[in-house]
Every structure is written in structure tokens, then in C-alpha cells.
Amino acid sequence: MLLKHCGCARLAYNVCLSKWNDDYADGIKHNYFSIKKWFNSVKRERYPFVYEVSKWAMEAAIKDLETGFLSFYRKTTNHPRFHKKGVRDSFRIDGSVIKVDGETLTLPKGLSLRMAEELRYDAQKIYNVTVSRRADKWYVSIQVEIADIPSENQAGIIGIVGVDLGINRLATLSDGTEYPNIGVEPKYRKRLRMAQKSLARKDKGSKNWHKAQIRLARLYERMSNTRSDNTHKLTTEVAGKYGIVCLEDLNVSGMLANHKLARSIADVSFYEVRRQFEYKAQGVWYVSRYAPTSKACSGCGKVHDMPLSKREMICDCRLCIDRDLNAAINIVRWASPDTKPVDKEALAM
DSSP, X not given: OHHHHHHHXXXXXXXXXXXXXXXXXXXXXXXXXXXXXXXXXXXXXXXXXXXXXXXXXXXXXXXXXXXXXXXXXTTSSOOOOOXXXXXXXXXXXXXXXXXXXXXXXXXXXXXXXXXXXXXXXXOSXXXXXXXXXXXXXXXXXXXXEOOOOOOTTTTTOOOEEEEEEOSSEEEEETTSOEEEOOOHHHHHHHHHHHHHHHHHHSOTTSHHXXXXXXXXHHHHHHHXXXXXXXXXXXXXXXXXXXXXXXXXXXXXXXXXXOTTTHHHHHHHTHHHHHHHHHHHSSEEEEEOTTSOTTTBOTTTOOBOOOOTTOOEEEOTTSOEEEHHHHHHHHHHHHOBTTOOOOHHHHXXX
């Protein structure tokens, strides 16, 4: 039943996207209400099976389509693309038609789900419920309204820190704190290679092929969870201690073009670290990507030639300091609230 909801939500999104594109080429512009009205007029004749699932799943998918087009018109994201079966399968239900009772979640169409744990918050209002599938597991995300709990930063404790992101160390703060790079991809590289070879040897569509596919998906899920957990711990700890976080506006898409470093750069998730800081910290200030944060001496300001193999800054002013710490100090000095990050290049990554 959950797969049916995912499939119908994906169908509504793809069909409406195709209609939207065709009509736009003919000079007809749509919005959420017009495209939903068209889909409702044809679904009984073309797709009668959609009545087996809740209508809220399809309406939410159409709403997401409109949101995607509005972002595209504002030139903040790329053109909406068709959804593929088995890739991020999910559906969303409005909170007005669901019920949470302890560990039981009741959805429309008589669908009752037993959750692994109760809702942790004393919810004043439930906005929506998103059911998603990763590997062979199902997850429920419940968006609720709770009373505002002021954090330390909101209470008036505001500090400022520079954060230098790297590969040898995930982050180095201007106060000298270091966060190691746990290296998720190297730890799972051999197991991934074996799982991918096993999948390639199976007949596509067979039972053994599906089993091998699930084993590979579980590995990717574990890698994703490990990387996400480490990133959240870093950003939460720094944002809880400092109100203003200073970062370098890295050209991640350009860095990924270096085939020698692309795998390591993708593994540390620079953009995800920046995204989490933007909603966890009170403010995020940036330094221009062209600023010589690693090459300039944090003591006298002299610019040196600093290849990646050189891990210490040794200046004529007798300053000897770690390369990453030197960059973090320069970042906190040069950061400005007026410098805006180049979101378009980061999103195109």
C-alpha cells in the first residue's frame, strides 16, 4: 500500500510535468490550481487505479511541482525533472487527515502504521506527514508545531568564529579546535566494489538481482547516515557555541573537476556543511572565493606560495602556524555579512 501511494504520487508529478511543459510551449501557463483541475478531469478515465490511494498524496506531489517551477522562474534552481521509480520514493499527507496515537500512525484509506517510537514532541499542531523509503526500510517524518524553546544564542550569547573546511581535517576553527575527517567512502570502498560486482553478475529483474540491489542500497544508506551524523554533530556543536559562523565561499563544482580530489571532496560534503550552518547559526558570513585565505600570513598579511603539500605557514615575520588554522583566522578577519554566496554554482554541483 505504501508503494502504491509512492507510485501514484510519482505518476501525478510526472504526468502534470509533461502537461505543463507541453502547454507552456503552446503559450499556456499553469499554476497549482489549473494543473490540478486538469489532472482531476482525466484521472478517472486514464488512471482509475489512483482511487485506491489517498488523494492527498497526489495533491502534495502537484504542489511540489508548482514549487519547483516557481524556483525555476526565480532562477534559483534548475528546471523540474521527471521522477524515477525507486529513487527517493516518498509521499506526503496533510496533517488534517492523519492521527497519531502513541506508536500508531493512522493515514487515510484505513492505512495504520506502527512506528518504532512515539512522537517525541508535545505537538500543538500536525502540519503534514512524509512517508519515505530508503533501501528496504520505511521512514515517517512528522512536521509539527511546538512551543518556542530559546537557545543559548537567542538568549544573547553571540560569538564569532571562522571555519576552514578541508580534506585532511573536515573543519578547523579559528579558536584552534579541529574536527577530523572520518573518511566514510574509503572505509566502505571494498564492500561497495564487491556489492556492485555481485549485482552486475545477476540477471536483471530476477530475485537474486533484487536481493543484491537491496544489499547495495543498505550499504549506501549506512554511508549516508554515518556522514550525515558526523556533519550534524559538527554544525550543531559550533552553532551552539558561536552565533556567527564565517565560511569561505568555495567553488565546489570547480573543485570536483579535479579528478584526483573529486572523490575526497564529494565524501566530506562541503555544501551540506554550509547548508546546515545557514539554518542552525544566527548568521553566516562569507569570504570571497578569490581571497587568499591559505596563502596570506595571518600575522603580517604577506602572501606566500602554498601548494597543497605544504601543511605549515612559515613566514618571514617568524610566524609558524598550521595551514588550516591560518586560513580559519583569515576567514574570521575577512568575512563580511555583505558577501553573498554563489548559490547557483553550488546547486549545480
